[in-house]
Amino acid sequence: MKTITFILMLLSCTSIMFAQDHNYQSKITINPAVGAIIPIKKLFKGDASDALIGYKDLNFYWQALSGSLYFNRRFGIQFDAQIAFVDKVNINAPKFQEQVREQFGVDRFFVAGSGGEVWYANMKSVARVMLGGVYRYETTRWFLNPRLSVGVSTFDIQNASVVLKEKDSHEFYTVSYKRSNVATNSFTVLAGISTGYKLRPRLYLNVDLSGSYFRPNLTINEDVRQASNGEMSSRTVDYKRSIVSINAAAGVIIVLQKFKEFRSE
Amino acid sequence: MKFRKVLLVLAVPFLLDVASSCSMGCDVETYQYVHKDLQVANLDNSGAKAVVTSGEVKRSAYGIRLSISRDAIAAILHEPGLSFSTKLYASDCIENEYIAKDSITSIKVVSLVNFDEEHGAGSDVSDYFKVGLTGAFTALDDYVNMYGHQTLNLNGPIQAHEINLLLMTQPEPGTYQFKLEVTISDGRNFEGTTNEIELVE
Numbered sequence: 018m019k020t021i022t023f024i025l026m027l028l029s030c031t032s033i034m035f036a037q038d039h040n041y042q043s044k045i046t047i048n049p050a051v052g053a054i055i056p057i058k059k060l061f062k063g064d065a066s067d068a069l070i071g072y073k074d075l076n077f078y079w080q081a082l083s084g085s086l087y088f089n090r091r092f093g094i095q096f097d098a099q100i101a102f103v104d105k106v107n108i109n110a111p112k113f114q115e116q117v118r119e120q121f122g123v124d125r126f127f128v129a130g131s132g133g134e135v136w137y138a139n140m141k142s143v144a145r146v147m148l149g150g151v152y153r154y155e156t157t158r159w160f161l162n163p164r165l166s167v168g169v170s171t172f173d174i175q176n177a178s179v180v181l182k183e184k185d186s187h188e189f190y191t192v193s194y195k196r197s198n199v200a201t202n203s204f205t206v207l208a209g210i211s212t213g214y215k216l217r218p219r220l221y222l223n224v225d226l227s228g229s230y231f232r233p234n235l236t237i238n239e240d241v242r243q244a245s246n247g248e249m250s251s252r253t254v255d256y257k258r259s260i261v262s263i264n265a266a267a268g269v270i271i272v273l274q275k276f277k278e279f280r281s282e
Numbered sequence: 283m284k285f286r287k288v289l290l291v292l293a294v295p296f297l298l299d300v301a302s303s304c305s306m307g308c309d310v311e312t313y314q315y316v317h318k319d320l321q322v323a324n325l326d327n328s329g330a331k332a333v334v335t336s337g338e339v340k341r342s343a344y345g346i347r348l349s350i351s352r353d354a355i356a357a358i359l360h361e362p363g364l365s366f367s368t369k370l371y372a373s374d375c376i377e378n379e380y381i382a383k384d385s386i387t388s389i390k391v392v393s394l395v396n397f398d399e400e401h402g403a404g405s406d407v408s409d410y411f412k413v414g415l416t417g418a419f420t421a422l423d424d425y426v427n428m429y430g431h432q433t434l435n436l437n438g439p440i441q442a443h444e445i446n447l448l449l450m451t452q453p454e455p456g457t458y459q460f461k462l463e464v465t466i467s468d469g470r471n472f473e474g475t476t477n478e479i480e481l482v483e
Contacts, residue, residue, distance in 0.1 A: 127330035129416050180417040185328040185340050187448040189417045244418055245450065 040155040041090040042218075042279040043272040048083040048211075050225060050268025054101070054144075057261040065116040066194050066237045066254045071173040076101045078144055080266060085151055085162075087276075095151040095164055101144030117179045117192055126181040129189060145170045145229075147207055160221065162211040169202040170231045189244035197236040197253075205231040209264070219272040227264045233257065312358040312379045315440050317386060320472035321349040322462050324479045325446060332414070332446050338480035341455060345414070345448040346476055348389070348462055352440050354380060380440050385431035385467045389422050391447065394459040394475070407460075411447040419448070431467075455483050 056074040061067040078101040087093030114128045149166025178193040209227025216222055235256035242249050325345035326335040332345055358381075391408045393401060401407055412419040420428070425445070434440065457478050464472040 129330070182330060186342050187327055187345070187412075187414055187419070187450065191417050 040157065041153070042275045043085075044087050044276050045274040046085045046270050046272050048080065048085065048095075048097075048223060048225075048268060048270050050080040050083065050223060050266040051077065052080065052099075052225065052264055052266025052268075053077050054229075055263045055265065057263060058259060060233065060256055060258070060260050062254075062256075064254050065113070065120045066239065068113045068116060069175045069177055069194055069196075069237065070235065070256065071175070072144075073101065074262075076144070078102070078264075078266075080268065084273075085270075087151075087153070091152055091154075093151050093153070095147075095149055095166065097145070097147045097166065097168075099145045099147075113177065114179045118181060121181055121190070121192070125184055126190070127184065129180040129182040144172065145205060147205065149207070151211075158215050160211075160213060160215065164207075164209055164211070166207045166209070168205050168207070170205045170229075170233070171202045174201055174235060174237065187245070191242045191244065193240045193242070195238050195240070197238050198234065201233070201235060203231040203233040205229055207264075211270075213270065221270040221272075223268050223270045225264070225266040225268070228261065229264060230259065230261050232259045310377055310379050310435075312381065313354040313440070314356045314358065314383045315352045315354045315380045315434075316383050316468075317443070317464075317466050317470075317472075318351040318353045320462065320464050320474045321351070321442075322460075322474035322476050323347045323349070324476050325448075327414070327446070327448060332448075336477060338482050341449075341452045341481035341483065344458075344479065344481055345446050346391070346411070346460060346462065348443075348445040348447065348464070348474070350386065350443040350445070350464060350472065352380075352443060354440050355383065377435050377437055378440075380434040380436065382431050382433065384470075386426055386443075386464060387430060387467050388463075388465040389426055389445070389447075390463040390465075391422075392461045392463065394461055395457065397453055397458070410449055410451040412450050414446045414448045419450070422447070453481060455481055457481075 054073075054076045059074040060070070060072060061074055078099040080097060081100050082098040083096065085093050085095040111128075118126050118128050145168060147166040147168035149164050149168075151162050151164035154161045174196040176193075176195045178191055181190045181192060182188070183190070207227050207229040209225060211223055211225045213221050213223040233256050237254045237256070239252045239254060240249055241251070323334040323346070324336065324339065325332045325347050326337075326339045326343060327345050328340050328343035332347070334347060389408070390406060391411050393405055393407045394403055396402050397405060397407050397410075408422050412421055413425040429443075432443070457480055459478045460476045462472075462474045462476075466472070
């Protein structure tokens with residue numbers, strides 16, 4: 018109860034600062050935020066090769082570089098670059114090796130080691146870069162900014178290989194995963210709405226809700242080579258399903274520049 | 283001022299020496315070695331790794347471990363360079379180099395019992411065995427050509443040359459015994475015989 022009273026008092030105090038109408042004054046803003054991507058349709062399909070894609074279905078991101086430029090009272094453009102944090106296969110990758118073993122049968126195989134592929138250990142990647150139009154509606158203390166953006170979702174895919182040894186046998190199988198296409202940028206559409214409370218003339222609290230859609234075109238080739246006779250079998254794992262997710266973020270909007278007529282304020 | 287310049291000129295060789303000690307100084311002890319003798323054991327390769335066994339083994343997972351011991355016989359001395367400072371070594375710099383004086387020229391596997399219809403007791407069954415490396419198999423002759431004469435870089439004393447010979451053709455279930463013959467380039471021959479082993483289905 019005390020907390021609620023304190024928040025109400027804080028809001029009342031800040032509203033005094035807005036005795037004058039500050040609506041539609043900002044021209045350039047930056048919008049740092051942190052958020053979560055909540056999947057409705059997922060990219061991963063439970064295959065061992067999932068681990069080689071630098072993407073997470075449920076993920077958190079940092080809206081590191083985001084800003085808006087308004088041309089007039091109502092319309093502007095907004096740029097967003099989000100960095101998502103992903104765990105990549107590292108050079109030891111025991112978890113990935115065990116996933117491959119599970120896929121081929123734990124009753125039949127042991128992990129004998131990695132096949133000598135170079136495995137990277139990047140810990141983060143730019144997940145999404147968006148640019149779009151934004152409309153704004155403001156009251157003295159509140160704002161509501163719907164927007165429509167297009168851009169790219171991008172992530173890395175790694176090559177890897179694992180050597181499996183067959184039980185009760187001398188046989189080895191080298192399982193290699195190779196990406197067939199280097200381009201991992203997918204066209205993305207995002208519709209969202211930002212809303213929040215104006216704490217100060219140049220500082221707003223911001224909550225952002227959006228829905229995004231993209232359709233990746235990723236293919237990973239799985240080759241299995243039998244050591245004793247050199248026989249090879251191949252399989253293609255496609256990641257081409259449409260991905261829909263809800264993004265929820267919270268942050269602040271900082272007004273960097275106002276329109277000329279309001280700059281003296 | 284002049285005294286400082288003289289001091290600086292005199293210090294240059296010492297500083298260079300210290301720098302080279304820190305960055306490049308990696309003295310390697312070099313030895314010559316010879317192959318000494320042969321130990322053999324039955325192997326069970328049914329698990330993740332091949333292990334020495336005395337019990338019965340699945341015929342699809344049988345192998346023989348050759349252990350050819352090696353002896354360092356002489357250290358090759360290097361001329362010490364002129365240095366003012368003690369060499370500073372990183373931990374991964376402590377390494378001995380062992381150069382083979384002789385080499386393995388052949389490995390032969392002989393069955394002491396009837397192996398199959400075509401190979402009676404005393405037959406050469408070397409072609410039925412391959413050397414198992416992770417993810418690959420190598421014929422005995424190819425292995426000898428590749429690894430019969432090795433220069434080793436080790437952090438400790440020289441170790442035996444261990445080779446896992448894997449039986450790639452399954453015989454009928456039964457009791458088997460093999461003799462291994464290893465020929466060295468200086469004319470010596472090593473022989474070893476496995477214990478009798480029960481190969482089961």
